[in-house]
Amino acid sequence: MGQALAASIERQSDLTVAGIWRRGSDLAALLADADVVIDFSLPEGTELVVSAAVAARIPLVCGVSGLNEAQMLSIQQAAESLPLVYDRNMSLGIAILERSVREASASLGGDFDVTVSEVHHVHKKDSPSGTALKLGEAIASARGESGTGGIKFEAERRGEVPGDHEVTMRTATETLSFAHSVTTRQVFVEGAIRAAQWLVRQPAGLYSMQDVLFRNYDPAGNSRK
Ligand SMILES: NC(=O)c1ccc[n+]([C@@H]2O[C@H](COP(=O)([O-])OP(=O)(O)OC[C@H]3O[C@@H](n4cnc5c(N)ncnc54)[C@H](OP(=O)(O)O)[C@@H]3O)[C@@H](O)[C@H]2O)c1
Numbered sequence: 001m002g003q004a005l006a007a008s009i010e011r012q013s014d015l016t017v018a019g020i021w022r023r024g025s026d027l028a029a030l031l032a033d034a035d036v037v038i039d040f041s042l043p044e045g046t047e048l049v050v051s052a053a054v055a056a057r058i059p060l061v062c063g064v065s066g067l068n069e070a071q072m073l074s075i076q077q078a079a080e081s082l083p084l085v086y087d088r089n090m091s092l093g094i095a096i097l098e099r100s101v102r103e104a105s106a107s108l109g110g111d112f113d114v115t116v117s118e119v120h121h122v123h124k125k126d127s128p129s130g131t132a133l134k135l136g137e138a139i140a141s142a143r144g145e146s147g148t149g150g151i152k153f154e155a156e157r158r159g160e161v162p163g164d165h166e167v168t169m170r171t172a173t174e175t176l177s178f179a180h181s182v183t184t185r186q187v188f189v190e191g192a193i194r195a196a197q198w199l200v201r202q203p204a205g206l207y208s209m210q211d212v213l214f215r216n217y218d219p220a221g222n223s224r225k
Helices: 002-011 027-031 043-056 069-078 092-111 130-142 186-199 209-214
Strands: 037-039 060-062 083-086 113-120 151-157 164-170 175-181 205-207
Touching: 002 186, 027 043, 037 043, 037 186, 043 060, 043 069, 060 186, 069 083, 083 186, 083 209, 092 130, 092 164, 092 175, 092 186, 092 209, 113 130, 130 151, 130 164, 186 209
Parallel strands: 037 060, 060 083, 083 205, 113 151
Antiparallel strands: 113 164, 164 175
């Protein structure tokens, strides 16, 4: 993700890569020249990125999944002093899917059996995917449930699949399905860049792709800031 991100930014005339963090390189020095940080490392890397962004007071876009409770807490605390987008899926399609399943769940209530299934490449470290959990959490909260215990998760690891997700809501008489599939991880890169461009104009706070896409969005006028 880091390499794809750097390559995409280099191709855009209005953006510049201020630096790329690698193991052993000086993160604080790198942030001195940056307007925004985009983190696609792994949870232990994110801990270092969050504290460096807070120290330098630089907006942070973080897409790392599999963070534990303490790491999530540090994200929330950082967002008290800087603008921060955290999202386990930066694709525009998943943001729309999340919104759709939230609305469907709020209308249907708990009578429907919900399954969230996902397929990813064999190199993926976390399971179920952060996106599957995020969709499950959105459904549970829309149904007024405190956790995802009432939702079934299915995960499959196969070949080089970049990411397929499907949410199925079922009763004995009806089945409703919502599916999303990406053919290239470039969609996450583009979503992260869009989030970064939006974030530098925002005050301190914790945001998600829902905010990047829908905050200030007027469906009637299609105006988006
Ligand atoms: N939100 C989204 O839309 C989205 C999309 C795709 C992926 N992701 C998430 O993004 C993360 C990265 O995915 P990926 O597929 O690019 O993983 P990856 O290929 O394993 O790359 C992770 C990179 O982070 C570096 N890194 C990890 N820990 C570090 C540390 N402590 N200090 C310095 N560098 C560190 C690794 O360096 P080394 O090579 O030296 O180990 C590697 O370059 C994962 O959490 C994945 O789930 C999110």
